[in-house]
Amino acid sequence: MIEGSKEGARLSGLATDLYQLTMAAAYLANERHERASFELFVRRLPEQRSYLVVAGLEQALSYLRNLSFSDEEIEYLRGLQVFAGISPDFFEYLRNFQFTGEVWAMAEGTVAFAGEPLLRVTAPMTEAQIVETYLLATINFQTLIATKAARIVEAARGRGVIEFGARRCHGFEAAIYAARAAYIGGCIGTSNVEAGKMFDLPVFGTAAHSFTMAFDNEMDAFRAYFRTFPESTTLLLDTYDTIEAARMATQFGPALRGVRLDSGDMTALSIEVRRILDASGMQGTKIMASGDLDEFKIARMLSDGARIDLFGVGTELSTSRDAPALGGVYKLVEVDYNHRHDPKMKMSRDKATYPMRKQVWRHSSSDETFASDTIAIEDEDHSPAEPLLKRVMSNGQLIDRLPGLNESRLRAAEQTAQLPARFKALDNPAVYPVAYSEKLEATRRALLERLAHSTV
Amino acid sequence: MIEGSKEGARLSGLATDLYQLTMAAAYLANERHERASFELFVRRLPEQRSYLVVAGLEQALSYLRNLSFSDEEIEYLRGLQVFAGISPDFFEYLRNFQFTGEVWAMAEGTVAFAGEPLLRVTAPMTEAQIVETYLLATINFQTLIATKAARIVEAARGRGVIEFGARRCHGFEAAIYAARAAYIGGCIGTSNVEAGKMFDLPVFGTAAHSFTMAFDNEMDAFRAYFRTFPESTTLLLDTYDTIEAARMATQFGPALRGVRLDSGDMTALSIEVRRILDASGMQGTKIMASGDLDEFKIARMLSDGARIDLFGVGTELSTSRDAPALGGVYKLVEVDYNHRHDPKMKMSRDKATYPMRKQVWRHSSSDETFASDTIAIEDEDHSPAEPLLKRVMSNGQLIDRLPGLNESRLRAAEQTAQLPARFKALDNPAVYPVAYSEKLEATRRALLERLAHSTV
Numbered sequence: 001m002i003e004g005s006k007e008g009a010r011l012s013g014l015a016t017d018l019y020q021l022t023m024a025a026a027y028l029a030n031e032r033h034e035r036a037s038f039e040l041f042v043r044r045l046p047e048q049r050s051y052l053v054v055a056g057l058e059q060a061l062s063y064l065r066n067l068s069f070s071d072e073e074i075e076y077l078r079g080l081q082v083f084a085g086i087s088p089d090f091f092e093y094l095r096n097f098q099f100t101g102e103v104w105a106m107a108e109g110t111v112a113f114a115g116e117p118l119l120r121v122t123a124p125m126t127e128a129q130i131v132e133t134y135l136l137a138t139i140n141f142q143t144l145i146a147t148k149a150a151r152i153v154e155a156a157r158g159r160g161v162i163e164f165g166a167r168r169c170h171g172f173e174a175a176i177y178a179a180r181a182a183y184i185g186g187c188i189g190t191s192n193v194e195a196g197k198m199f200d201l202p203v204f205g206t207a208a209h210s211f212t213m214a215f216d217n218e219m220d221a222f223r224a225y226f227r228t229f230p231e232s233t234t235l236l237l238d239t240y241d242t243i244e245a246a247r248m249a250t251q252f253g254p255a256l257r258g259v260r261l262d263s264g265d266m267t268a269l270s271i272e273v274r275r276i277l278d279a280s281g282m283q284g285t286k287i288m289a290s291g292d293l294d295e296f297k298i299a300r301m302l303s304d305g306a307r308i309d310l311f312g313v314g315t316e317l318s319t320s321r322d323a324p325a326l327g328g329v330y331k332l333v334e335v336d337y338n339h340r341h342d343p344k345m346k347m348s349r350d351k352a353t354y355p356m357r358k359q360v361w362r363h364s365s366s367d368e369t370f371a372s373d374t375i376a377i378e379d380e381d382h383s384p385a386e387p388l389l390k391r392v393m394s395n396g397q398l399i400d401r402l403p404g405l406n407e408s409r410l411r412a413a414e415q416t417a418q419l420p421a422r423f424k425a426l427d428n429p430a431v432y433p434v435a436y437s438e439k440l441e442a443t444r445r446a447l448l449e450r451l452a453h454s455t456v
Numbered sequence: 457m458i459e460g461s462k463e464g465a466r467l468s469g470l471a472t473d474l475y476q477l478t479m480a481a482a483y484l485a486n487e488r489h490e491r492a493s494f495e496l497f498v499r500r501l502p503e504q505r506s507y508l509v510v511a512g513l514e515q516a517l518s519y520l521r522n523l524s525f526s527d528e529e530i531e532y533l534r535g536l537q538v539f540a541g542i543s544p545d546f547f548e549y550l551r552n553f554q555f556t557g558e559v560w561a562m563a564e565g566t567v568a569f570a571g572e573p574l575l576r577v578t579a580p581m582t583e584a585q586i587v588e589t590y591l592l593a594t595i596n597f598q599t600l601i602a603t604k605a606a607r608i609v610e611a612a613r614g615r616g617v618i619e620f621g622a623r624r625c626h627g628f629e630a631a632i633y634a635a636r637a638a639y640i641g642g643c644i645g646t647s648n649v650e651a652g653k654m655f656d657l658p659v660f661g662t663a664a665h666s667f668t669m670a671f672d673n674e675m676d677a678f679r680a681y682f683r684t685f686p687e688s689t690t691l692l693l694d695t696y697d698t699i700e701a702a703r704m705a706t707q708f709g710p711a712l713r714g715v716r717l718d719s720g721d722m723t724a725l726s727i728e729v730r731r732i733l734d735a736s737g738m739q740g741t742k743i744m745a746s747g748d749l750d751e752f753k754i755a756r757m758l759s760d761g762a763r764i765d766l767f768g769v770g771t772e773l774s775t776s777r778d779a780p781a782l783g784g785v786y787k788l789v790e791v792d793y794n795h796r797h798d799p800k801m802k803m804s805r806d807k808a809t810y811p812m813r814k815q816v817w818r819h820s821s822s823d824e825t826f827a828s829d830t831i832a833i834e835d836e837d838h839s840p841a842e843p844l845l846k847r848v849m850s851n852g853q854l855i856d857r858l859p860g861l862n863e864s865r866l867r868a869a870e871q872t873a874q875l876p877a878r879f880k881a882l883d884n885p886a887v888y889p890v891a892y893s894e895k896l897e898a899t900r901r902a903l904l905e906r907l908a909h910s911t912v
Contacts (some may be wrong), residue, residue, distance in 0.1 A: 025685075086685075326624070
């Protein structure tokens with residue numbers, strides 16, 4: 001359905017902000033062809049978030065491999081007022097454009113923290129600049145959702161969480177990638193069929209209130225559905241009266257796969273529905289809950305003794321409603337200029353950055369849990385700590401097969417398990433220790449001093 | 457770049473929740489072929505929102521016209537466990553599937569309120585059900601962003617607002633439709649080039665900090681950019697020192713189109729920068745502000761005397777960050793069953809609905825401002841009030857050409873202008889009066905009574 005999501009499909013070079021293209025034109029016009037390095041990182045984690053689960057790398061790399069400018073797109077640019085006086089060389093450059101750079105990145109499913117580069121691009125200045133917007137939109141969004149999913153899955157304490165939010169997503173493409181990212185973050189599947197097909201995710205579905213309402217009475221609706229799906233029916237109980245509907249459900253016996261609660265006091269209802277089902281020998285019939293759930297409600301229900309086996313989570317998960325934007329940025333850290341490696345940093349008071357190409361090293365405790373991270377200059381060695389950024393693309397080509405989605409999901413599960421509990425508290429989690437290396441701090445101080453003298 | 461956005465491109469029937477397809481299968485298996493009516497409405501407006509600006513109808517109707525199931529998609533469904541025992545008739549039905557229904561809707565740009573149907577689908581039960589998820593994702597999202605844009609544009613009191621948020625959107629398709637919806641809501645354009653091309657929106661761009669940083673000093677960067685774009689350069693001033701950079705900018709004289717402030721105390725900075733520019737005869741050089749702006753910050757800056765001509769608004773606008781999900785729902789209101797029109801409603805305590813196909817009537821005051829709305833049964837006549845729902849699709853085909861984007865944007869501007877100021881306050885706006893008609897209330901009471909007797 002969406003071209004860009006298929007391997008090999010062309011992706012438009014126009015999928016960017018205009019200033020990326022005007023800057024590219026200015027670099028070319030001023031013969032600035034040198035290579036530059038940009039790092040993508042999140043300055044501050046959103047409120048209540050104490051870690052990130054990285055996601056979206058596969059789509060980011062697919063974009064870099066398939067990016068080009070069609071004749072029609074170039075004609076469009078040529079017609080824009082801003083490009084009226086520009087040299088034809090610029091359009092010729094775009095016609096031959098392909099991404100030729102190198103990318104280092106954390107694998108999807110990696111647990112990461114504020115300030116840590118999740119991805120680094122080294123490429124000719126123009127290329128590195130043009131790709132900024134799409135890379136940010138992709139990594140910001142999927143990381144946002146994988147992170148939220150990990151919190152919800154943590155709160156569900158082993159019970160399955162299913163992504164249910166397509167209808168409230170920011171359009172249907174957002175729904176597809178929300179389902180993907182939620183799966184990496186630990187969900188067991190999604191209600192989104194297109195996402196299921198595209199990424200081979202388990203898909204789940206029950207029935208809606210409208211189905212019950214379409215029949216003259218509830219029992220007729222239940223019978224009609226069960227007759228059609230004798231082995232996989234989950235009956236929705238709350239269209240009229242949940243407890244009454246649960247009693248009707250017992251007529252189907254142990255073959256009934258499940259029931260769903262979608263409103264009311266779900267803790268109390270789940271206990272009573274469980275009792276009704278069990279009294280009919282339906283111990284195997286699962287109870288699913290849905291309806292504006294989030295990690296806090298799930299944690300409370302479970303600690304109150306709710307008898308719920310599965311959670312369907314929509315809006316709160318699929319839009320990360322309490323923190324719906326991840327502030328990832330993409331900052332210039334180095335320019336290879338006249339055969340020098342020039343470290344670069346932004347000095348604006350509230351948005352200053354760290355210069356140089358970096359590596360993130362993760363130190364573990366003797367019990368294999370994560371202890372702290374060091375952000376260092378790329379050529380430092382902090383072993384036996386583990387370096388998290390790997391080279392994934394060279395000369396615009398993938399270096400290795402990317403991990404499959406199940407591998408990324410497993411990595412997220414392992415990584416979050418290695419994160420000590422105090423960093424995973426739903427409320428006011430502790431801040432995981434991340435420090436810059438001494439060498440990086442010293443380099444930065446020297447550069448600050450140099451810039452202070454040269455620019456004013 | 458995105459197939460679904462092009463007229464006539466096929467849209468996948470899998471772009472839905474699994475339960476829509478299982479319900480469709482159950483309807484077919486139980487020979488329930490009757491027509492049903494569903495209405496899409498927003499139960500409660502998000503916090504701080506007092507009205508909606510409807511958007512997304514064009515994409516919703518394009519989806520309905522181009523929806524089908526390919527052989528590959530049908531094979532995928534056939535392979536799912538849940539459909540293992542289903543009759544082949546279901547797959548044959550999908551193979552021939554097209555949407556044949558009727559749609560009534562509010563035009564894009566219409567101001568609407570909680571409880572009001574924004575769109576109604578009447579179609580054979582299975583068709584009406586399958587399309588729910590995509591319609592909701594589309595209308596919810598674009599209406600969310602158009603509404604947020606209208607608030608921000610209101611706060612900017614006539615100054616231009618440009619949509620800048622692609623990098624924080626929920627993926628790049630979300631960015632494209634955010635730009636479209638923001639334009640309907642009153643923005644003057646976007647930084648998103650792909651959206652600009654797709655919808656013929658004005659595109660805007662300046663330069664990034666990285667551009668300045670890529671040169672040995674700031675003045676070199678400014679010169680390089682200005683040389684390339686002598687007629688359309690907006691210099692970014694805050695990479696090192698904003699006031700110092702403003703002084704450098706005066707070297708380019710009145711030909712300099714604009715400057716941009718992106719951090720710091722922008723009210724104070726804008727006043728000082730304005731003074732510096734004016735002292736060099738650069739009264740025509742515009743000052744743009746950007747950097748985590750929202751309607752409240754903009755209102756405060758302007759009331760504090762900021763000298764800003766243009767606002768670039770990103771994350772807060774393009775993700776509607778303070779209220780990132782619109783809770784639009786799609787509810788069954790009538791089934792044409794055995795030659796009867798059966799009104800339908802949901803009774804769950806906290807989610808009860810109103811039955812019957814409806815019309816929304818808008819009453820205006822003598823000064824042409826909006827006074828109140830009435831939600832009535834479709835055949836009631838409340839003229840001279842204006843009926844807001846029009847029939848836009850019949851037998852799956854558009855009835856008329858849809859309004860162009862500029863027409864929708866103009867409608868939004870006119871409608872918000874007709875909304876009295878007390879309903880547009882940024883903080884604690886008054887609640888616009890919307891009532892159900894007496895006839896609708898009476899019909900609902902009668903149905904409630906009937907259901908109370910029949911279902912238990």
